[in-house]
Amino acid sequence: MRVPVKFIGFVFWLFSLNCARCQAKQRSCRDISVENGFTQSNDEEIIYSCNPGYKPFTGGNWWDSVTCSKGSWSEEPRCIREEECGAFPSVHHGKLKQSLHDRGPAEVECDPGFISTQRFITCVRGTWEKPVCEVGVSCNIPPKVEYAFITSKPEELYAHGSSVTYKCRRSFLMKGENTVFCRNGTWDETPTCEEATCSLNTTVEDLKIMRVPNIEGSVKPGHKLRFSCNGQWLILKGQREITCQPNGEWSSPFPKCEEVMCVANLTINMRSDEQPAPEVSIRPGHTITLSCVGKGSELQGQSKITCLPNGEWNVPFPKCVGGKCGPPPQVDFADTTEMTKPEYNSGERVEYICFNKYTLVQDHPYSKYLTCEHGEWRGNIKCFKPCSVTVEEMDKRGIELRWGPLEKIFSPHEDRISFACQRGKDLTDSSISLIQYCNDGVMHLPECV
Ligand SMILES: *[C@@H]1O[C@H](CO)[C@@H](O)[C@H](O)[C@H]1NC(C)=O
Ligand SMILES: *[C@@H]1O[C@H](CO)[C@@H](O)[C@H](O)[C@H]1NC(C)=O
Numbered sequence: 216m217r218v219p220v221k222f223i224g225f226v227f228w229l230f231s232l233n234c235a236r237c238q239a240k241q242r243s244c245r246d247i248s249v250e251n252g253f254t255q256s257n258d259e260e261i262i263y264s265c266n267p268g269y270k271p272f273t274g275g276n277w278w279d280s281v282t283c284s285k286g287s288w289s290e291e292p293r294c295i296r297e298e299e300c301g302a303f304p305s306v307h308h309g310k311l312k313q314s315l316h317d318r319g320p321a322e323v324e325c326d327p328g329f330i331s332t333q334r335f336i337t338c339v340r341g342t343w344e345k346p347v348c349e350v351g352v353s354c355n356i357p358p359k360v361e362y363a364f365i366t367s368k369p370e371e372l373y374a375h376g377s378s379v380t381y382k383c384r385r386s387f388l389m390k391g392e393n394t395v396f397c398r399n400g401t402w403d404e405t406p407t408c409e410e411a412t413c414s415l416n417t418t419v420e421d422l423k424i425m426r427v428p429n430i431e432g433s434v435k436p437g438h439k440l441r442f443s444c445n446g447q448w449l450i451l452k453g454q455r456e457i458t459c460q461p462n463g464e465w466s467s468p469f470p471k472c473e474e475v476m477c478v479a480n481l482t483i484n485m486r487s488d489e490q491p492a493p494e495v496s497i498r499p500g501h502t503i504t505l506s507c508v509g510k511g512s513e514l515q516g517q518s519k520i521t522c523l524p525n526g527e528w529n530v531p532f533p534k535c536v537g538g539k540c541g542p543p544p545q546v547d548f549a550d551t552t553e554m555t556k557p558e559y560n561s562g563e564r565v566e567y568i569c570f571n572k573y574t575l576v577q578d579h580p581y582s583k584y585l586t587c588e589h590g591e592w593r594g595n596i597k598c599f600k601p602c603s604v605t606v607e608e609m610d611k612r613g614i615e616l617r618w619g620p621l622e623k624i625f626s627p628h629e630d631r632i633s634f635a636c637q638r639g640k641d642l643t644d645s646s647i648s649l650i651q652y653c654n655d656g657v658m659h660l661p662e663c664v
């Protein structure tokens with residue numbers, strides 16, 4: 216049934232009329248009784264008094280009243296025992312602050328410039344010992360601190376509670392609090408300003424330190440240190456010179472002395488008479504002789520090279536060029552497609568094929584070829600491993616293959632296997648899928664219990 220909107224409006228109007236009449240009644244407060252006391256009440260007011268040994272919480276008089284306003288009483292009438300203290304008294308030039316956490320004693324907080332005779336308000340035999348906030352004694356000019364100034368203009372008097380902030384002149388460091396307060400005529404302990412010095416504290420071995428200017432005593436801002444290394448084959452790593460800064464810190468950390476070495480990686484077709492490893496590292500002053508291996512390979516550059524004191528070679532590092540390659544190298548999980556020869560010319564290449572179920576990586580820098588370049592095999596071959604899953608492993612984890620029972624399965628890289636929970640079992644972790652992919656020999660098996 217549709218009701219005209221006009222009609223609904225009319226009903227609301229009627230209802231509101233009705234309520235205007237009922238409001239006077241709604242405003243009256245509900246009647247309340249007082250524990251350990253007795254009342255006399257009308258709609259607007261309750262007058263109450265307390266039983267012997269009790270008194271009103273509000274304090275002061277032995278009877279009190281509360282008034283009704285907009286449906287609620289101005290406060291709850293309460294009777295407390297005579298020896299208890301009731302509501303807090305008001306404090307001239309201050310207020311009382313009670314921590315809501317510990318319900319401990321209320322603290323007296325005086326207005327600025329005023330000081331309390333006591334820190335907390337105390338209840339003595341049912342009466343609050345009323346704290347007094349009296350005018351705090353002002354302080355005279357704050358004490359002088361050598362090499363310092365105060366960041367505000369001087370005043371004749373400083374009221375109790377006011378503060379000043381000290382600042383040291385440049386290159387001086389402050390010890391103590393920079394802000395001090397006037398407390399009832401006395402200034403807090405003032406800070407001091409001490410000339411900044413940099414610490415000459417170093418544990419770096421072999422480091423030779425020269426002071427600039429070359430004087431004894433503490434190192435002051437502006438002073439410098441110059442470094443060198445004591446050992447013959449040591450080089451300085453870090454700043455050669457550092458400066459003591461106004462804040463007493465060095466401009467950079469102390470440097471270190473490190474041993475100098477000449478290093479190089481030998482190519483596959485190169486040999487050193489000194490060191491068998493492909494990585495060569497020798498000390499300054501030492502010489503090595505390099506030669507090329509493999510038929511037709513020639514050394515380009517000088518065969519004898521010497522390590523200089525700065526860790527560099529005296530001539531450009533030589534190369535072996537134009538050589539023939541020996542048999543191609545062994546590659547993990549792969550074989551060459553053809554029989555290998557004992558010798559290959561520059562430019563010749565061999566093709567590899569991965570073992571059964573292994574997958575050849577084709578993306579750069581991998582391919583299926585290695586190429587002989589000037590006596591060296593170049594290129595990269597990689598075969599991804601397959602995954603294997605056994606029936607025992609699946610049984611242990613409460614799973615089986617979704618499609619058919621197999622003894623043991625091999626699954627190549629990136630291949631997908633669908634599992635299922637064994638009858639009556641559920642997946643333990645629903646975030647692990649029942650469909651898993653093989654990744655270079657690794658497959659995460661789901662688990663059902
Ligand atoms: C403040 O100093 C005055 C004068 O020295 C002293 O009488 C008063 O007790 C002090 N007030 C407080 C709270 O220390
Ligand atoms: C030297 O430095 C070390 C660590 O940085 C420190 O423990 C030691 O107290 C310092 N000694 C001096 C005399 O500054």
Ligand SMILES: *[C@@H]1O[C@H](CO)[C@@H](O)[C@H](O)[C@H]1NC(C)=O
Pocket residue numbers: 478479480494
């Ligand atoms: C030599 O090879 C190693 C390992 O490949 C590398 O870490 C090192 O930086 C190389 N050194 C030079 C001097 O090329």
